[in-house]
Amino acid sequence: SQQGEEDPQALSIQEGENATMNCSYKTSINNLQWYRQNSGRGLVHLILIRSNEREKHSGRLRVTLDTSKKSSSLLITASRAADTASYFCATDAKGAQKLVFGQGTRLTINP
Amino acid sequence: NAGVMQNPRHLVRRRGQEARLRCSPMKGHSHVYWYRQLPEEGLKFMVYLQKENIIDESGMPKERFSAEFPKEGPSILRIQQVVRGDSAAYFCASYSGGASVNEQFFGPGTRLTVL
Numbered sequence: 071s072q073q074g075e076e077d078p079q080a081l082s083i084q085e086g087e088n089a090t091m092n093c094s095y096k097t098s099i100n101n102l103q104w105y106r107q108n109s110g111r112g113l114v115h116l117i118l119i120r121s122n123e124r125e126k127h128s129g130r131l132r133v134t135l136d137t138s139k140k141s142s143s144l145l146i147t148a149s150r151a152a153d154t155a156s157y158f159c160a161t162d163a164k165g166a167q168k169l170v171f172g173q174g175t176r177l178t179i180n181p
Numbered sequence: 182n183a184g185v186m187q188n189p190r191h192l193v194r195r196r197g198q199e200a201r202l203r204c205s206p207m208k209g210h211s212h213v214y215w216y217r218q219l220p221e222e223g224l225k226f227m228v229y230l231q232k233e234n235i236i237d238e239s240g241m242p243k244e245r246f247s248a249e250f251p252k253e254g255p256s257i258l259r260i261q262q263v264v265r266g267d268s269a270a271y272f273c274a275s276y277s278g279g280a281s282v283n284e285q286f287f288g289p290g291t292r293l294t295v296l
Contacts, residue, residue, distance in 0.1 A: 101282055112272065112289040113224075118282065158223055162283045168214060168237060169274075169285060171223035 076159060076172040084180050089146045091175040093159035094139075101162045102135055103169070104144050106155045113158070116144075149179045185275050185288035186255075193294045194263050202258040202291045206275030213256040214285060215248060218270040230256060231278070263295045 076093050083089055093102070101120050105113040119126045119135045119142065126133045132145040146153055156176050160169040186205040194200050206213050211232050216224040229237040230250040241248070245263075250256040260267055270292045274285035 103284075105287075110292075113287040115284070115286070118284060120282070160224075167212075167229050167283060168226040168240070169216075169224075169283075170226065171216075173223045 076157070076175045078175060079173065080176045080178070082178040082180060083149060085149060085151055087149055089149050089153070089177055089179075091144045091157050091177070093142045093144070093172055095142075095159075095161045095170075096140065097161075098164045099137075099161045100164055102133075102142050103160045103162070104131075104133060104142075105158045105160060105171075107158065107174070108155045116157075146177075149177075151179050151181050153177060154179045185273055185286050187271075187273050187288035187291050189291060190289060191292050191294070193296060195296050196264055197262050200260040200263050200267070200293055200295075202260075202271050202273075202293070203255040204258070204273030204275075204288060205255040206273075207277075207286055210275035210277050210286075212276040212278045213250050214274045214276070215256075215258050216272045216274065218272060218290075220269075224272060227258075260293075263293075265295050268293055268295045 099121055101118055103118045104116040106116055107113050117128050117131055117133050119133050130147045135142045156174040158171050158174045160171045185207055188203050213230050215227040217227055218224045226240040228241050228248045233252050245261045247259045270290045272290045273288045276285050
């Protein structure tokens with residue numbers, strides 16, 4: 071299986087609730103990034119966490135990184151309908167320049 | 182500072198035709214990456230180029246696909262004799278090369294439809 075696998079594949083919650091998405095990877099990394107993609111659109115960079123960081127916040131986003139478990143989580147608090155999108159994690163493996171993306175989590179926020 | 186530009190945004194080709202996708206990186210960025218996204222999937226790395234050089238083409242199909250990033254002008258991803266399976270969104274990303282973090286900035290993508 072590929073580097074950067076997200077779960078769940080799909081998540082549907084009510085507006086105002088928190089959404090948590092997880093990402094696992096296989097090799098040692100320099101950084102891990104989260105992106106959002108609205109249907110049929112490009113990627114929007116959300117947050118980058120370095121391998122020596124454990125947690126990072128940006129507005130309603132909270133990202134954690136556990137390098138011992140090779141996993142990361144993205145928490146969106148107080149979700150809004152506008153958060154409906156696909157969310158991807160991407161890893162920047164040591165010794166490589168390319169980003170490796172997971173399959174993504176399709177998040178639906180119900181009003 | 183304009184972001185990464187890609188054109189065309191949408192491209193329709195018939196089987197057997199050629200597709201040329203263009204990417205202009207952010208100003209000052211000399212590193213370009215191409216990724217492909219099939220429907221309902223994540224992005225897959227295709228090729229990494231610096232000015233006039235292909236650095237990593239491990240994700241490129243062996244036939245029909247080629248990429249270049251000339252000294253002047255945009256990076257071009259060229260697909261010859263397109264087939265229906267080439268239908269996908271193709272994204273370009275650029276990186277300055279000087280930062281300590283490989284933060285890639287993505288363009289809006291070109292959606293290729295092969296009829």
